[in-house]
Amino acid sequence: MYLNREEKKISKRKCILDAAMRLFSKNGYEQTSIEELAREAGIGKGTVYSYFQTKKDIVRAFCEDELEYTRSEITAKTNPDSPLKDQLMIIFMAEFRHVTRNSEFGRLYLQEKVFPREHHSQEDLEIQNRYFEMLYPIYEKAQKRGELSSDLELLHISGHFYALYLLVVSCWYNGMIPTEEIAASMELLLLQTIDGLKPQTN
Structure with missing residues (x-):
C-alpha cells in the first residue's frame, strides 16, 4: 500500500x-x-x-499520545453536560488503558511523570498545561451544576482526582486490584470524593 x-x-x-x-x-x-x-x-x-x-523526548511523546488519546475518548464517548463522574471515568480509564498496554514501559512513564529525574522542561510544562486545559472546563461546569463546591481551586480539584487515579494504577501494579475490577474501583473512589467535594448544605 x-x-x-x-x-x-x-x-x-x-x-x-x-x-x-x-x-x-x-x-x-x-x-x-x-x-x-x-x-x-x-x-x-x-x-x-x-x-x-533524546530518550526523554520519547517518553514525552508517549505522554503527548496519551493526552491525545484521552481527548479523543472524551469527544467520542461523552459530552460537556455529562455528570462529572462519567467524564472522569472516560478520562482515567483511557489513561489506564494507554499506560498499561505495555506494563513495564507504563511503569517507567509514570515514574518519569510523577517523580522525574530532573526538573520539568518547558516542553513538559506545556504538555502539563494542555492536560489542565482539558480538565478545567469539566470542573468548572461541574461547579456550575452544583456537583463541586464553587470555592474550590481547580488545581486542587485536579490533584484530588489524579491522586485517586495514581492509587488505582499503583494497586494494579502491585496486584491488589485485578484488571477486571479497575473500573469499579475507580468509579467507587470518584463517587466518594465527589460526594465529599459537594457544596455543604446547612
Whole structure:
C-alpha cells in the first residue's frame, strides 16, 4: 500500500515508539542506547534523531499520545453536560488503558511523570498545561451544576482526582486490584470524593 509523506512520518514515529517500549521494558531506560533503539526499529540512527533528540523526548511523546488519546475518548464517548463522574471515568480509564498496554514501559512513564529525574522542561510544562486545559472546563461546569463546591481551586480539584487515579494504577501494579475490577474501583473512589467535594448544605 502506498503511503504519502505524512503517513510515512507517522508510521516511522510509531515504529520508534514501539521499539522504545520493547527495549525500555526489556533492558531498562538507562541501559538502552539510541543505536540499539534504531536497530530494533529497523531504521538508521540518524532517522531516530530526526524524530527524537533524546530518550526523554520519547517518553514525552508517549505522554503527548496519551493526552491525545484521552481527548479523543472524551469527544467520542461523552459530552460537556455529562455528570462529572462519567467524564472522569472516560478520562482515567483511557489513561489506564494507554499506560498499561505495555506494563513495564507504563511503569517507567509514570515514574518519569510523577517523580522525574530532573526538573520539568518547558516542553513538559506545556504538555502539563494542555492536560489542565482539558480538565478545567469539566470542573468548572461541574461547579456550575452544583456537583463541586464553587470555592474550590481547580488545581486542587485536579490533584484530588489524579491522586485517586495514581492509587488505582499503583494497586494494579502491585496486584491488589485485578484488571477486571479497575473500573469499579475507580468509579467507587470518584463517587466518594465527589460526594465529599459537594457544596455543604446547612
